[in-house]
Amino acid sequence: MKVGRNNLCPCGSGKKFKKCCMKNQQVENPVSVKELYYKNHNIRIKNKAEIDGIRESGKLVMETHKIVEKEIRPGITTDFINEIVHEHTLANRGICAPLNYRGFPKSVCTSVNSVICHGIPGPYVLQDGDIINVDITTILDGYYADANYTYFVGTPSEDAKKIVSIAKESLRLGLNEVKTGNRVGNIGYAIQKYAEAEGCSVVREFIGHGIGINFHEQPNIPHYGNKTDGVQLIPGMIFTVEPMINLGKKELHILDDDWTAMTDDGSLSAQFEQTVVVTSTGYESLTPFDL
Numbered sequence: 001m002k003v004g005r006n007n008l009c010p011c012g013s014g015k016k017f018k019k020c021c022m023k024n025q026q027v028e029n030p031v032s033v034k035e036l037y038y039k040n041h042n043i044r045i046k047n048k049a050e051i052d053g054i055r056e057s058g059k060l061v062m063e064t065h066k067i068v069e070k071e072i073r074p075g076i077t078t079d080f081i082n083e084i085v086h087e088h089t090l091a092n093r094g095i096c097a098p099l100n101y102r103g104f105p106k107s108v109c110t111s112v113n114s115v116i117c118h119g120i121p122g123p124y125v126l127q128d129g130d131i132i133n134v135d136i137t138t139i140l141d142g143y144y145a146d147a148n149y150t151y152f153v154g155t156p157s158e159d160a161k162k163i164v165s166i167a168k169e170s171l172r173l174g175l176n177e178v179k180t181g182n183r184v185g186n187i188g189y190a191i192q193k194y195a196e197a198e199g200c201s202v203v204r205e206f207i208g209h210g211i212g213i214n215f216h217e218q219p220n221i222p223h224y225g226n227k228t229d230g231v232q233l234i235p236g237m238i239f240t241v242e243p244m245i246n247l248g249k250k251e252l253h254i255l256d257d258d259w260t261a262m263t264d265d266g267s268l269s270a271q272f273e274q275t276v277v278v279t280s281t282g283y284e285s286l287t288p289f290d291l
């Protein structure tokens with residue numbers, strides 16, 4: 001791997017390459033950056049075969065989203081969405097990662113209106129004007145990919161249009177910061193700055209995460225914070241960015257089912273999520289959709 005001037009020095013000093021071994025023409029005691037990230041941060045940098053596997057899993061996630069999108073309308077239950085996701089995933093050799101994950105009882109998360117995330121599919125009938133975040137995580141050949149999208153049910157209210165637009169733009173601006181040499185903190189900083197300037201709030205309790213070999217890996221990707229927070233991004237890092245943005249205040253509570261997260265003030269909440277791999281020039285989305 002070619003080391004850029006502003007990247008971490010491969011000798012493991014923690015300094016920038018230009019401030020360290022670059023001066024000596026040669027790296028003293030080279031250790032691979034990959035080993036270093038695993039040892040110091042528990043971050044698994046993925047190789048080509050792993051990236052290819054996660055990309056295939058991501059294709060199935062997005063194919064499933066396309067099918068869900070066609071079925072979203074007033075009158076269907078969130079259980080029906082669960083059924084579609086479950087059937088399509090299994091029909092394509094996949095496994096639904098949420099099912100039985102830490103006791104989660106269903107195959108997908110369906111979060112309606114003031115539900116922020118981790119909504120459990122059930123008998124609720126979607127109403128005209130609802131918004132629903134469908135969060136699909138698939139395991140294919142052992143590889144995980146994770147993406148969510150907030151859909152309009154029927155005709156959206158002005159509030160619904162606003163929060164969905166701001167949540168989507170938050171993801172776009174966050175992903176815009178994903179490039180080698182930037183830090184994890186650049187992502188959250190960009191998101192928080194934008195969402196708060198729009199008068200909305202950023203949820204703190206749930207964050208993006210490394211993914212691929214397991215559902216939730218290092219690094220943590222907060223959707224708030226400072227540019228100087230966290231590790232430097234390097235090629236082969238795979239993680240999600242998934243900002244949860246509330247129209248009102250950021251505070252939340254969890255229902256008695258131990259999963260459903262709702263805004264305290266009852267305001268609408270929306271979320272978009274993609275799984276991305278850092279490349280030498282920026283990133284590649286492994287669960288791409290238009291932003």
Ligand code: MF3
Pocket residue numbers: 097098099101102104108109118135136137146209240242273
């Ligand atoms: N897919 C969610 C995420 O983006 C996690 C859901 S955990 C579950 O990280 F158990 F609710 F499925």
Ligand code: CO
Pocket residue numbers: 146208209240242273
């Ligand atoms: Co996720």
Ligand code: CO
Pocket residue numbers: 135136137146147148242273
């Ligand atoms: Co998810």
